[in-house]
Structure formats: C-alpha cells, structure tokens
Amino acid sequence: MPSKKRRRTEDRATIHPKNKYAGNPPDFALLASLYPSFKPFVFYNRDGRPRIDWTDFSATRELTRLLLLHDHNLHWWIPDGQLCPTVPNRSNYIHWIQDLLSSDIIPRPNNKGDVVRGFDIGTGANCIYPLLGASLLGWSFVASDVTDVALEWAERNVKNNPNISELIEIRKVECSPSTLTPDGLNNGESSYSVDGEGFPSSTLVVPASEDKSYNGPDILVNVVRDGETFEFCMCNPPFFESIEEAGLNPKTSCGGTYEEMVCPGGEKAFITRIIEDSAVLQQSFRWYTSMVGRKVNLKFLISKLRELGVTIVKTTEFVQGKTCRWGLAWSFVPPSKKIITPHVTEKNVLSFMLEGIQRQVSAIQLLQSTEYFFQAGGASCKLNASSFTVDITASTEHCNALLNNEVKHLDEVSSCSNVEKAPSNLSFRVSVFQQMPGTLLVKGSLQHRDSPLSGLFSSLIQQLEASLRHKFCREKTGSEVETGLSIYVLTTEA
Numbered sequence: 001m002p003s004k005k006r007r008r009t010e011d012r013a014t015i016h017p018k019n020k021y022a023g024n025p026p027d028f029a030l031l032a033s034l035y036p037s038f039k040p041f042v043f044y045n046r047d048g049r050p051r052i053d054w055t056d057f058s059a060t061r062e063l064t065r066l067l068l069l070h071d072h073n074l075h076w077w078i079p080d081g082q083l084c085p086t087v088p089n090r091s092n093y094i095h096w097i098q099d100l101l102s103s104d105i106i107p108r109p110n111n112k113g114d115v116v117r118g119f120d121i122g123t124g125a126n127c128i129y130p131l132l133g134a135s136l137l138g139w140s141f142v143a144s145d146v147t148d149v150a151l152e153w154a155e156r157n158v159k160n161n162p163n164i165s166e167l168i169e170i171r172k173v174e175c176s177p178s179t180l181t182p183d184g185l186n187n188g189e190s191s192y193s194v195d196g197e198g199f200p201s202s203t204l205v206v207p208a209s210e211d212k213s214y215n216g217p218d219i220l221v222n223v224v225r226d227g228e229t230f231e232f233c234m235c236n237p238p239f240f241e242s243i244e245e246a247g248l249n250p251k252t253s254c255g256g257t258y259e260e261m262v263c264p265g266g267e268k269a270f271i272t273r274i275i276e277d278s279a280v281l282q283q284s285f286r287w288y289t290s291m292v293g294r295k296v297n298l299k300f301l302i303s304k305l306r307e308l309g310v311t312i313v314k315t316t317e318f319v320q321g322k323t324c325r326w327g328l329a330w331s332f333v334p335p336s337k338k339i340i341t342p343h344v345t346e347k348n349v350l351s352f353m354l355e356g357i358q359r360q361v362s363a364i365q366l367l368q369s370t371e372y373f374f375q376a377g378g379a380s381c382k383l384n385a386s387s388f389t390v391d392i393t394a395s396t397e398h399c400n401a402l403l404n405n406e407v408k409h410l411d412e413v414s415s416c417s418n419v420e421k422a423p424s425n426l427s428f429r430v431s432v433f434q435q436m437p438g439t440l441l442v443k444g445s446l447q448h449r450d451s452p453l454s455g456l457f458s459s460l461i462q463q464l465e466a467s468l469r470h471k472f473c474r475e476k477t478g479s480e481v482e483t484g485l486s487i488y489v490l491t492t493e494a
C-alpha cells in the first residue's frame with residue numbers, strides 16, 4: 001500500500017479543473033502554425049513532440065503573449081528582463097480565489113450583481129492577475145506597484161485592452177524617503193536576468209538586511225483608501241531576501257528583475273506585513289490571500305494568523321512543474337456556518353454532525369479514519385470497536401503537527417504510537433454515534449481540562465471535522481473537492 005505521503009503527492013492537483021488548460025495544454029505546433037512569430041522558438045523532440053527552450057526568455061515571453069492573445073483575446077507585452085508569467089499557472093490562483101468567493105464559509109455579500117472588486121498587490125509590468133481576472137471573470141481590480149517600469153507597463157497593458165480597461169486601476173504606492181526599497185537602488189530599471197520565475201542567473205550579491213522585518217514601502221495600509229472595500233486581495237510577493245538567495249539553479253527563464261524578486265526580509269517579511277495590515281483593515285476585504293513560496297514560511301504565517309485571531313485560514317498547493325507554491329487565505333468575516341455545532345454542552349465536550357454520508361460508510365470506518373487522522377500527526381490512539389471510541393493522547397509536537405497539517409511517514413507513526421499519558425499531554429476521547437442512515441454524530445470529550453494543551457482541543461476537533469467531512473460527506477464545496485483546500489477554522493465560537 002502506498003504511504004500516505006506518497007498518495008498525497010500523487011493526489012496533488014497540478015491544474016485547477018476550471019483552468020482553461022486543464023486537460024488541454026498549450027499546443028505549440030498549432031500556435032506556431034497560426035503565428036509565424038512563434039515558429040522560430042518551436043523545435044521537435046525525437047518523438048515528434050513540439051517543444052520550446054524554457055531557458056530562452058524571448059521564447060517564454062512569446063508563448064505568454066500568444067496564449068493571452070489566442071485564448072484570452074488580450075494584447076500584452078513586457079520589456080526584456082521583466083518577470084514573465086506562465087498563463088496556466090497564474091490562472092490557477094485566479095480560479096482558487098473564484099472558489100473562495102463562491103464558497104459559503106463566510107457569508108456572501110448582499111450586493112449580488114455588483115462587479116467583484118479585487119486588489120492585486122505588486123501587479124508587475126505584466127499585470128497578469130488583473131488581466132486574467134477581468135477577462136475570464138469580469139472582476140475589477142486596483143493593481144498596485146512601486147517601480148516606475150512596472151507602473152508604466154501595467155498601464156500600457158491595460159490601455160491596450162479597451163474591452164476591460166475600465167475594470168483595472170493601476171495605483172502607485174508612494175515610497176516615503178525613509179522606506180528601504182530596491183527601487184531606490186536603481187528605479188526598477190535593472191535587469192539582473194532571473195530565470196525560472198525567480199531564479200537569477202546573475203551572480204550579483206546584494207547583502208540581505210540584518211533586520212528581517214519588512215521595512216519597504218506601504219503595502220495595503222495607506223494604499224487602500226478610506227471607505228474602500230474589496231472582495232479579496234491577492235499577491236505574488238517578492239520571494240527572496242537577496243539576489244543571492246534567489247540564485248538557485250535555473251531550468252527556465254521567465255525573467256524577473258531584482259525589484260520583482262527581492263524585498264527586505266523576503267516573502268516572510270512581506271506577507272507578515274500584509275497580515276499586519278489586514279489586522280488594521282479587517283473586514284475591508286472579505287478574503288486576504290497571498291502566494292507563499294516556502295513551506296516553512298507558510299507554517300510561520302499560519303501561526304501568525306492564529307495569534308491575530310482571524311476567523312478562517314485556508315491553504316492550497318499550487319504545483320507548477322517541479323516547483324510547489326502555496327496559496328494562503330484568511331478572513332476576519334465571521335463564518336456563516338459554525339463548524340462546531342450547537343451540540344456543545346461544556347467546553348470540554350465538542351461535537352459535530354456529519355450528514356450526507358454514503359450508506360455503506362460505517363461508524364467503524366469513521367473511527368478508523370479518526371484514528372488515522374490523529375496518528376498521522378504522531379499522536380497515540382487506541383480504538384475500541386465495541387464502544388465506538390478512540391482514545392487519543394497528543395503532545396505539544398503532535399498538536400502542532402496536526403494543526404499545521406503535517407503528515408508523518410507511516411513508519412514514524414507506528415514508532416510514536418506510545419505517547420505517555422503525562423499530565424502535560426492532551427488526552428481526549430472521540431466517540432461516534434449513528435444517528436440515522438447517512439448521519440453520524442462525532443463527539444470529542446476532553447479527559448483532563450487542566451492540561452496546558454486543552455486550549456488546542458477545539459482546534460483539533462475542528463481539524464478532524466474538516467478532514468472527515470472532506471472524506472465522507474457528499475456535500476463538499478466545489479473548492480474543497482477540486483483543489484484539496486485544507487480548512488482551518490480557528491476561532492469559531494461555539
């Protein structure tokens with residue numbers, strides 16, 4: 001049987017099902033036959049398959065230009081060296097946001113029929129997200145940037161598409177003299193060639209700032225105007241702290257200047273600032289979202305969000321060829337459905353109802369999945385098939401692993417199944433009751449309320465509910481089924 005980790009990797013959705021290119025990848029031969037400008041960039045493998053040289057910036061830029069033209073009716077260009085987006089990958093982020101907006105995790109706004117309004121942080125010269133969001137879904141955007149070259153070219157790309165130009169406002173972020181900005185170094189005109197959406201081929205070394213906190217230009221606060229509201233913000237942040245950090249081995253060439261790829265403190269600092277700004281702006285946005293390039297940063301950012309007490313955090317994985325990026329979304333809008341239902345009697349007993357379960361799914365299967373869910377985080381579990389219960393004991397490390405969605409290898413799981421019942425550990429029992437065919441009640445009972453970890457009990461039960469619902473319930477939301485979103489409802493009051 002394949003390990004859970006392997007299964008997860010295999011299950012990874014590489015492309016969102018709503019993506020135009022899902023099951024229908026760009027056809028280089030067709031494009032070359034229709035557009036002579038593309039012909040010189042296409043060559044054929046020994047097996048006769050058409051290819052392009054991904055390390056050639058001119059080839060990738062021409063491909064992007066033609067995909068935007070042919071498939072989206074968009075006229076687009078960027079100067080040499082600017083970050084060149086890959087259209088299928090960028091479309092995935094747009095469709096993920098579409099899922100978030102259409103899910104009912106948080107109440108939908110009453111302004112049905114109004115144009116959805118988004119904010120693209122750091123739109124770049126390519127202005128790709130507003131162009132795609134406006135042309136695919138009719139969304140309107142405020143698109144911000146700091147460098148002159150990005151602002152100028154984003155504006156050009158909007159103006160060259162009069163059918164959607166009304167929908168996109170390019171907004172300059174004013175840089176105060178005290179802010180540290182790469183723009184200050186060379187006003188966005190540098191062209192340290194960066195390969196592979198963030199991997200520079202230049203060996204130029206710019207020392208990273210000692211101070212890891214973000215001290216660049218404003219991001220949302222002072223850029224969003226008084227009274228403005230948005231359905232969402234999105235961001236493909238400057239990922240790296242220094243050009244040296246970005247200097248990984250390139251396999252592709254998508255351009256990218258120093259200003260596009262690097263910021264003081266890297267993505268961790270940049271997104272932390274977005275989170276801090278969101279705590280100020282709160283419900284001015286229904287959803288705050290960002291791409292995250294490194295999993296270790298994702299974990300840090302999720303814990304930061306927990307500290308702030310946001311109502312919801314969602315994550316997804318964007319698999320792009322051999323690289324993986326994550327989508328992080330959060331909200332301050334109270335969830336529409338309380339995931340923990342009013343079956344709560346005391347704080348140490350939490351329950352939820354699972355409805356719409358297929359008839360052949362037994363309570364035992366649900367118990368086994370519960371056991372598996374907690375074991376995957378390293379916790380010790382004892383399943384009792386006659387009482388329909390699982391007793392769980394988890395240490396701080398296990399709780400963190402479960403809350404951060406970390407899955408251990410099966411061999412690690414079996415070796416850590418003997419967690420001591422130390423008073424500092426969290427011990428609780430999960431019981432499953434058949435209510436009627438297709439409906440099961442799951443109840444978690446905390447064994448020792450005085451454990452220092454008891455505050456995590458409700459988050460763990462919420463995680464368990466999301467996992468069981470995802471696995472067994474027919475009425476999963478489109479986004480969960482399609483993109484494997486993980487739900488963390490962090491502060492739902494019972």
Ligand SMILES: C[S@@+](CC[C@H](N)C(=O)[O-])C[C@H]1O[C@@H](n2cnc3c(N)ncnc32)[C@H](O)[C@@H]1O
Nearest residue numbers: 122123124144145146217218219236237238260
């Ligand atoms: C990685 S690029 C992303 C460009 C484009 N959105 C894309 O996905 O290809 C990051 C962009 O953020 C811009 N940027 C950096 N700091 C910013 C800030 N404080 N506010 C707005 N944009 C910023 C950079 O100039 C750059 O254009």
